[in-house]
Amino acid sequence: MNDSGTQTGAAGGGIIYVLDTSAIYNATDYPADITLYSTPGVLRELRRVYRTERAELFVETRLRIAEPARGSIEKVREIARRSGDISRLSPTDIEVLSLAVEMGALLVTEDYSMQNIAEAAGIGFISLYLPPIREFVEWELRCLSCGAPAEGSGAKECRICGGKLITRRRRSRPLRE
Numbered sequence: 001m002n003d004s005g006t007q008t009g010a011a012g013g014g015i016i017y018v019l020d021t022s023a024i025y026n027a028t029d030y031p032a033d034i035t036l037y038s039t040p041g042v043l044r045e046l047r048r049v050y051r052t053e054r055a056e057l058f059v060e061t062r063l064r065i066a067e068p069a070r071g072s073i074e075k076v077r078e079i080a081r082r083s084g085d086i087s088r089l090s091p092t093d094i095e096v097l098s099l100a101v102e103m104g105a106l107l108v109t110e111d112y113s114m115q116n117i118a119e120a121a122g123i124g125f126i127s128l129y130l131p132p133i134r135e136f137v138e139w140e141l142r143c144l145s146c147g148a149p150a151e152g153s154g155a156k157e158c159r160i161c162g163g164k165l166i167t168r169r170r171r172s173r174p175l176r177e
């Protein structure tokens with residue numbers, strides 16, 4: 001995998017994209033010199049829900065599948081807990097994010113929570129169709145009735161008054177250009 005060409009910041013000197021399910025299903029013509037990766041969870045999702053000949057051909061001819069290390073998954077889960085995105089991310093989302101972080105790759109996704117985590121983890125992201133996020137947001141869960149913060153991301157109702165919990169912005173900052 002040694003490459004005498006210019007270093008572009010990814011393993012082996014080439015550019016790597018890590019693709020989520022939508023980035024494969026909606027695959028455009030990714031430039032031929034970019035290495036494309038995804039994860040076993042995405043492959044299962046793709047074949048279970050979005051199976052098309054076009055997607056299958058793309059998987060067979062263009063895509064490499066790799067699984068992130070446990071340590072990378074733990075790191076991403078911790079970032080997602082801190083930002084408050086954890087409840088909005090599926091195990092497959094976490095897997096894709098972890099692989100992108102581990103490889104120092106560019107993440108291709110339309111999902112705003114995943115883009116938020118990519119920003120927090122210090123990797124770049126590309127959105128194929130929707131405008132990408134312009135700010136990093138930390139979310140928190142608070143009671144709609146009494147305003148008390150929820151304990152833990154899995155809480156269903158307010159521990160003080162039993163009121164409904166809503167997700168609110170705790171703080172945000174614009175993305176670095």
Ligand SMILES: [Zn+2]
Nearest residue numbers: 143146158161
């Ligand atoms: Zn309350």
